[in-house]
Amino acid sequence: MKIILLGAPGAGKGTQAEKISEALHIPQISTGNIIREALNSGSEVGLKAKSFIESGKLVPDEVVIDIIKERIAKDDCKDGFILDGFPRTIAQAEALDSMGVSIDRVLDINVADDVIASRLSGRRVCEACGSSYHLVSKKPAVEGVCDKCGGTLIQRKDDHPDTVADRLKVYHEQTEPLKAYYEKKGLLRVVDGQDTVADTTYRTFCALED
Numbered sequence: 001m002k003i004i005l006l007g008a009p010g011a012g013k014g015t016q017a018e019k020i021s022e023a024l025h026i027p028q029i030s031t032g033n034i035i036r037e038a039l040n041s042g043s044e045v046g047l048k049a050k051s052f053i054e055s056g057k058l059v060p061d062e063v064v065i066d067i068i069k070e071r072i073a074k075d076d077c078k079d080g081f082i083l084d085g086f087p088r089t090i091a092q093a094e095a096l097d098s099m100g101v102s103i104d105r106v107l108d109i110n111v112a113d114d115v116i117a118s119r120l121s122g123r124r125v126c127e128a129c130g131s132s133y134h135l136v137s138k139k140p141a142v143e144g145v146c147d148k149c150g151g152t153l154i155q156r157k158d159d160h161p162d163t164v165a166d167r168l169k170v171y172h173e174q175t176e177p178l179k180a181y182y183e184k185k186g187l188l189r190v191v192d193g194q195d196t197v198a199d200t201t202y203r204t205f206c207a208l209e210d
């Protein structure tokens, strides 16, 4: 199954992508994580992306399109994948179409802006493996330490309040139009993501079966 997760930054796409990945045994492909890894390793892609990611802007389409093209060509994607954070513009969605990728389902995890802002301020991520936690709703077993790899949990630069406002603006202007794009194709299902993670997960799996 080939699945796209849409939704504002902090809507919980990553958490739902992990659950789907475990249940369906297909990889979760997060362009944000791939770009952050490139940034940490100092690679050419990382250098191109640095100023954009840190200011909450979108990385240029051609950079992320190349990342996705390369990633979905890998062997572990042959039975499907979950795109978490891609596409984020109409041009990226069109590029995916022109790669001949046939998407089965697009889920929009829907959360109001004020809820997003408070979620992002409490988000902490593992600097080693990228796993995501929350100071209130998804605490690690040991404070400040990743459950999965023992890495240190930090606040992402782009989760600071000023940058969050910019990211939400970018989301409404550039990514939200994708809802209509996939609605027209009959692929879109809206999932209410405002309640607990368990509620959202239940709704996510119902939307996949629908």
Ligand code: AMP
Residues within 6 Å of the ligand: 009, 010, 031, 032, 033, 035, 052, 053, 054, 056, 057, 058, 059, 060, 061, 064, 084, 085, 086, 087, 088, 089, 092, 158, 167
């Ligand atoms: P995320 O972890 O998905 O919130 O992504 C963090 C940042 O990575 C975004 O604010 C963008 O700067 C960049 N990014 C991730 N995915 C994309 C994409 N599909 N297109 C452009 N920029 C992206």
